[in-house]
Amino acid sequence: MQVNGEQVTLEKPLSVSDYLAEHGYRAERVAVELNGAIVPRGKREEAMLDDRSVMEIVQFVQGG
Numbered sequence: 489m490q491v492n493g494e495q496v497t498l499e500k501p502l503s504v505s506d507y508l509a510e511h512g513y514r515a516e517r518v519a520v521e522l523n524g525a526i527v528p529r530g531k532r533e534e535a536m537l538d539d540r541s542v543m544e545i546v547q548f549v550q551g552g
Contacts, residue, residue: 489541498537505532508545519546 489496504527508515520527520535521544527535537543 489537489539489543491543492545498539502537503533504535504537504543507537507543508532513545513547517548519548520544521546 489498502510504520504522505515508518508520515529515532520532522535522537523542
């Protein structure tokens with residue numbers, strides 16, 4: 489699969505929520521687009537990733 493433009497190998501099927509947790513993302517501080525569609529926070533548990541998935545993760549940061 490592809491995450492933020494880089495190829496990533498999945499060891500096992502994962503939900504978006506599990507991927508974020510396993511890679512140290514704070515779920516409340518990111519927006520996720522999967523295969524061209526925004527994944528709402530409430531749907532991240534059921535949105536599943538596979539080898540053909542394309543995911544973009546945008547982190548919100550404070551500051552100016």
